[in-house]
Amino acid sequence: MAGERIAFLGLGAIGRPMAVRVARQFPLTVWNRTRSRTDPFAAETSARVAATPADAVRDADVVMTCLSTSKDVESLLPGPDGLLAGLRPGTLFLDCTSGDPATSRRVAEQLEAHRVAFADCPVSGGTNGAEAGILTVMVGASPAVFARAKPFLQTFGKLIVHVGDIGAGDTIKAVNQVLLAANILTLGEALTAMVKAGVPARAGLEVLNASSGRSFVSESLIPARVLTGTWPNTFRLALLDKDVGIATDLVRQLDLDAPLLEQVEQHIKAAREALGEGADYLEPIKLNEARAGVEVRG
Numbered sequence: 001m002a003g004e005r006i007a008f009l010g011l012g013a014i015g016r017p018m019a020v021r022v023a024r025q026f027p028l029t030v031w032n033r034t035r036s037r038t039d040p041f042a043a044e045t046s047a048r049v050a051a052t053p054a055d056a057v058r059d060a061d062v063v064m065t066c067l068s069t070s071k072d073v074e075s076l077l078p079g080p081d082g083l084l085a086g087l088r089p090g091t092l093f094l095d096c097t098s099g100d101p102a103t104s105r106r107v108a109e110q111l112e113a114h115r116v117a118f119a120d121c122p123v124s125g126g127t128n129g130a131e132a133g134i135l136t137v138m139v140g141a142s143p144a145v146f147a148r149a150k151p152f153l154q155t156f157g158k159l160i161v162h163v164g165d166i167g168a169g170d171t172i173k174a175v176n177q178v179l180l181a182a183n184i185l186t187l188g189e190a191l192t193a194m195v196k197a198g199v200p201a202r203a204g205l206e207v208l209n210a211s212s213g214r215s216f217v218s219e220s221l222i223p224a225r226v227l228t229g230t231w232p233n234t235f236r237l238a239l240l241d242k243d244v245g246i247a248t249d250l251v252r253q254l255d256l257d258a259p260l261l262e263q264v265e266q267h268i269k270a271a272r273e274a275l276g277e278g279a280d281y282l283e284p285i286k287l288n289e290a291r292a293g294v295e296v297r298g
């Protein structure tokens with residue numbers, strides 16, 4: 001197992017710490033569209049830096065991608081420098097992008113024509129979880145491909161669940177993300193109201209977190225990032241908006257009625273427009289603070 005050569009493409013906010021963990025266990029080659037991200041990575045890990053996607057995967061037994069969207073992954077397939085030009089038959093392709101099921105299925109078909117097996121393997125747990133190797137990984141693949149993939153996903157994952165066929169990982173990830181977004185939006189409204197009504201933020205949150213209104217956002221994210229006023233940038237709001245769009249597209253494709261999820265979509269989109277492409281996913285709360293004229297600190 002430890003001799004397998006891995007190629008990792010996409011050293012963004014979460015891809016980078018995932019790749020660091022892979023480099024500790026396997027010979028690793030990395031590629032990133034923006035070269036300035038690869039050189040410091042190589043200096044830290046002794047990974048080989050490839051000049052093109054084709055070059056990155058030429059000798060790889062396992063390829064991992066973690067790009068913004070499935071369409072970005074698809075865009076790397078064609079051309080003389082593209083993935084299909086470099087991939088060898090028998091390679092395992094693990095896409096850790098939070099993707100969309102339809103594009104993942106298209107990518108899988110193109111890879112299958114080159115006898116390359118695909119799994120969509122989105123992750124949850126944030127950049128801290130990636131550093132600690134405790135991500136949750138949701139895998140869409142055949143049972144045989146899942147069995148092959150699991151040991152490699154364990155380099156950065158703790159709970160690794162086979163959730164169905166190709167596209168199923170993307171589906172559950174999108175469902176998680178629309179619920180995350182709903183939590184952020186509702187907490188932004190509720191906590192600013194609470195503070196404006198005169199309840200100190202820390203005391204109010206302590207009660208909520210020992211009561212039935214609590215969530216991961218209220219228990220972990222708000223105390224660490226909002227109460228402290230640190231607002232670190234770990235996951236772009238633009239990517240959360242993309243995820244919410246995947247969930248609401250699915251609902252529409254299924255011809256289901258989901259007015260609350262559509263509200264979440266509208267509010268996240270409006271927040272992205274107001275805050276810009278670089279904003280962090282918790283920053284919609286800043287919009288609530290500005291509207292209420294209070295800060296959720298303490």
Ligand code: NDP
Nearest residue numbers: 010011012013014015033034067068072098126127235239
């Ligand atoms: P970033 O925006 O930090 O990084 C995006 C990465 O994708 C960069 O390496 C970027 O390259 C690359 N990329 C984007 N478009 C293209 C393209 N067209 N061609 C080639 N490379 C491209 O995102 P994250 O690392 O935060 O997220 C990556 C994925 O993981 C997303 O799907 C996200 O939703 C998901 N995710 C993120 C989490 C987080 O906490 N950050 C948590 C869980 C999932 P370049 O450096 O050149 O811009």
